[in-house]
Amino acid sequence: MRSNNPVLSQLPQAGSEAGYGYQQNYQPSTRRPMTVDDVVTKTGITLAVIVACAVANTAIALTGNPGLTSILTFVGAIGGFITVLVHSFGKNFGSRTVTLIYAVFEGLFVGGFSVVMSGWVIGNANAGAMIAQAILGTLGVFLGMLYVYKTGAVKVTPRFNRILTGAIFGVAIMALGNLVLFLFTGMNPLRDGGPLAIIFGIVCIILAALSFLQDFDLADKLVRTGAPSEMAWGVALGLAVTLVWLYTEILHLLSQAQRD
Numbered sequence: 001m002r003s004n005n006p007v008l009s010q011l012p013q014a015g016s017e018a019g020y021g022y023q024q025n026y027q028p029s030t031r032r033p034m035t036v037d038d039v040v041t042k043t044g045i046t047l048a049v050i051v052a053c054a055v056a057n058t059a060i061a062l063t064g065n066p067g068l069t070s071i072l073t074f075v076g077a078i079g080g081f082i083t084v085l086v087h088s089f090g091k092n093f094g095s096r097t098v099t100l101i102y103a104v105f106e107g108l109f110v111g112g113f114s115v116v117m118s119g120w121v122i123g124n125a126n127a128g129a130m131i132a133q134a135i136l137g138t139l140g141v142f143l144g145m146l147y148v149y150k151t152g153a154v155k156v157t158p159r160f161n162r163i164l165t166g167a168i169f170g171v172a173i174m175a176l177g178n179l180v181l182f183l184f185t186g187m188n189p190l191r192d193g194g195p196l197a198i199i200f201g202i203v204c205i206i207l208a209a210l211s212f213l214q215d216f217d218l219a220d221k222l223v224r225t226g227a228p229s230e231m232a233w234g235v236a237l238g239l240a241v242t243l244v245w246l247y248t249e250i251l252h253l254l255s256q257a258q259r260d
Contacts, residue, residue, distance in 0.1 A: 031228040031229065031230070032228070032229045033223075033226040033227065033228065033229065034222055034223055034226075034227045034228060034229045034230075034231055034232050035223060035229070036219075036223055038229050038232035039219050039223070039232045039235050039236065041232070042096075042099070042232040042233050042235070042236035043232075043235070043236040043239050043240070045100075045236070046099055046100070046102075046103045046233075046236045046237065046239075046240045047103075047240060047243070049100060049103035049104060049107060050103045050106050050107040050110060050240065050244070051107065052107060053076075053103070053104050053106075053107025053108050053110075053111065054107045054108070054110040054111035054114065055111065056107075056108075056111065057069055057072050057073065057076070057107070057108045057110075057111030057112050057115075058111040058112075058114060058115055060072070061111075061112070061115045062115075066115075069111070069112050069115060070112065072108045072111075072112060073108060073109055073111070073112025073113065073116075074112075075105070075108060076104075076105045076106060076107070076108030076109030076110075076111075076112065077105075077109045079101075079104075079105035079108075080102055080105035080106040080109055083098060083101050083102040083105055084102060084237075084241060086098065087099075087102070087234075087237060093231055093234040094228075094230045094231035094232065094233045094234035094235075095230075095233060095234070096230070096233045098233075098237070099233045099234070099236055099237040099240075102237055102240070103240065106240065106244055109244075110244060110247065110248070113248055113251070114131050114134075114251060115127075117130075117248075117251045117252055117254075117255040118130045118131055118251070118255060119255070119258075126258070130251070130254050130255065130258060131251065133250075133254055134247055134250045134251035134254055135247070137250045138243060138246050138247040138250055141205070141208075141209050141212075141246060141250075142212060142243065142246075144209075145209050145210075145212040145213060145216070146212070146216060148213065149212070149213050149216040149217070154210075154213060156213050156214060156216075156217040160213075161214065164207065164210055164211070164214070167203075167207055168207055168211075171200075171203060171204060171207060174190065174200070175190065178190040178191065191252070193256040197256060198253065198256060198257075201249055201252055201253040201256065202253065204245075204249045205246065205249045205250060205253065208242060208245045208246040208249060209246065211242045211245075212239075212242055215235070215238050215239050215242055218235065218238070219235045219239075222235065
């Protein structure tokens with residue numbers, strides 16, 4: 001079953017519910033099969049690069065050069081989006097180079113986004129506390145959903161995937177419509193801090209959390225079917241995309257609550 005994650009959905013699909021299409025299309029090789037340790041290691045490296053670049057961009061803003069931070073944030077947002085598209089439509093699932101390039105771009109974006117959403121100015125301790133809360137919240141949701149997946153409390157079934165896919169597409173269409181409305185009228189109902197914006201933010205957090213179940217399920221199937229070890233880089237990229245989405249939504253919701 002295809003994942004909602006644009007990175008993980010790149011894998012060829014088989015028509016059956018038994019597993020992933022790469023099992024039929026991938027030809028066995030002498031390369032080492034992927035393990036859980038590979039997924040953990042590659043994901044850890046990817047997140048470390050994102051954090052390092054985020055800290056660097058934040059430091060640039062705090063040292064008195066917010067203009068450069070704005071440029072780097074914009075470059076990071078566009079570059080990260082293009083990198084995900086390149087990986088999604090490419091033929092090589094699990095490219096280390098693409099994953100690390102994405103991590104650099106996304107780190108720059110996350111750093112600048114954190115500065116903007118927290119309203120950080122030099123000496124504002126509340127901004128640091130808000131970012132820390134968002135990080136802890138993201139980590140808590142990640143570990144919670146990993147526990148849910150491991151215990152089988154929620155099964156990743158074809159029906160689950162269809163419902164989640166429809167919900168994510170609906171949220172994406174609403175976000176796009178909100179952007180168009182903002183550009184032409186200046187109104188921003190889904191991101192202005194009002195009741196509708198808070199509900200929208202909570203829905204996005206729930207969908208991001210549920211997306212982890214698909215990510216874990218795909219990683220689990222790749223490990224159990226003996227996929228080559230380099231595919232762990234593709235899984236790491238997919239998990240990073242979901243983590244960044246969740247973090248930005250939590251931070252945005254916290255910033256709205258702070259304004260109130």
